[in-house]
Amino acid sequence: MNAWYTRQEVADILAVSKPTVYHYAKQKKIIKIADPHRLTREARYQKEEVDALAEERSRNKPTGLRPSELAKRLGVSVTRIYTIIRDNYLPVDEILLGDEGKGYSISEEMAVRIQEEVVRTMPVRGTRVEFYDSKHDISLYQRFLAPNGQDMRVLRNDNLEWGFFLQSRTWIPYREAINKFKYEAAYPIHQSNRRAAAYTDFVLPKDLVESFDFLDFVYQVWGIENIRLRERETDIALSIKSGLTVLPIPVPETITECLITSFLALGNVELMDGECNLISGYRRNTVDLPNTIWETLHDISKQQDKTISEYIEDVLRENFEREQN
Numbered sequence: 001m002n003a004w005y006t007r008q009e010v011a012d013i014l015a016v017s018k019p020t021v022y023h024y025a026k027q028k029k030i031i032k033i034a035d036p037h038r039l040t041r042e043a044r045y046q047k048e049e050v051d052a053l054a055e056e057r058s059r060n061k062p063t064g065l066r067p068s069e070l071a072k073r074l075g076v077s078v079t080r081i082y083t084i085i086r087d088n089y090l091p092v093d094e095i096l097l098g099d100e101g102k103g104y105s106i107s108e109e110m111a112v113r114i115q116e117e118v119v120r121t122m123p124v125r126g127t128r129v130e131f132y133d134s135k136h137d138i139s140l141y142q143r144f145l146a147p148n149g150q151d152m153r154v155l156r157n158d159n160l161e162w163g164f165f166l167q168s169r170t171w172i173p174y175r176e177a178i179n180k181f182k183y184e185a186a187y188p189i190h191q192s193n194r195r196a197a198a199y200t201d202f203v204l205p206k207d208l209v210e211s212f213d214f215l216d217f218v219y220q221v222w223g224i225e226n227i228r229l230r231e232r233e234t235d236i237a238l239s240i241k242s243g244l245t246v247l248p249i250p251v252p253e254t255i256t257e258c259l260i261t262s263f264l265a266l267g268n269v270e271l272m273d274g275e276c277n278l279i280s281g282y283r284r285n286t287v288d289l290p291n292t293i294w295e296t297l298h299d300i301s302k303q304q305d306k307t308i309s310e311y312i313e314d315v316l317r318e319n320f321e322r323e324q325n
Helices: 007-014 018-026 046-057 065-075 080-087 108-120 176-177 209-222 255-263 291-303 307-323
Strands: 004-006 044-046 093-096 102-105 141-147 152-153 162-165 171-174 200-206 227-231 235-241 243-246 264-266 270-271 275-279
Touching: 004 007, 004 046, 007 044, 007 080, 018 152, 044 046, 046 209, 065 080, 065 108, 080 108, 108 176, 162 176, 171 176, 200 209, 209 227, 209 235, 209 255, 255 264, 255 270
Parallel strands: none
Antiparallel strands: 004 044, 093 102, 141 152, 162 171, 200 235, 200 264, 227 235, 243 275, 270 275
């Protein structure tokens, strides 16, 4: 048996790249066998040193979650997880990644704290990542059709994977549903992004069929570009950019102005012939603040994936609740 490994073998054993193996040798983490006369075609490294480093890494291998795993579990971006860890000085294990980068290993205890912070700082309205999957270009509760004509709704399971539940509660992953069972989207979910700063807010009860009829209508008229959506235990919080919209499709018979009004949480709606006017429940005001405060507001709201208005609203709501309590 050889007393050495090639560079590729070292890379495979340590799960790093070949350039990293080169750096490890320069840093004396492993020992490169001298070959001043270039008698071998590839660099060789002492087996004993490589095995010792691999064993040390195995003993010290973190058992916690990677930020990407926790982000998937919580339905937020990886950047959001890193921001919460950094801003709250949370004690997580820092680990070296393969190519000399750094990452975190998050214990279950810290994962709970991060989840609490995600919930606490969650914007009033849903974020795009909560209801839209860019990889598959699908949205939550979007209607699909099975070959037999049966309606199917896009859902996410407990692992935040996208797919469909059959009536038997059998889970079908999205790709399997499309490739094997030939499900097809019933309508497109994209429209031009409108430059509207205000929203009209709705609450759709999950136990009403009309709620999903209305959501189908919203996806076709406004698209995922002009809405916010958040799934809750018994209802769906829906926000649509306010303003007058020329309807590209007829209004379904099940969607009446009275029904839409019953869903309203904040704002107003006017349904006219071929048009829908959504009126925001917010009042636009001008606030004069020092530039330093505006810059801080901009930075914090960006870190929390909110607009400045959303961040200010959340902070004010928290202060009002504290005052009332």
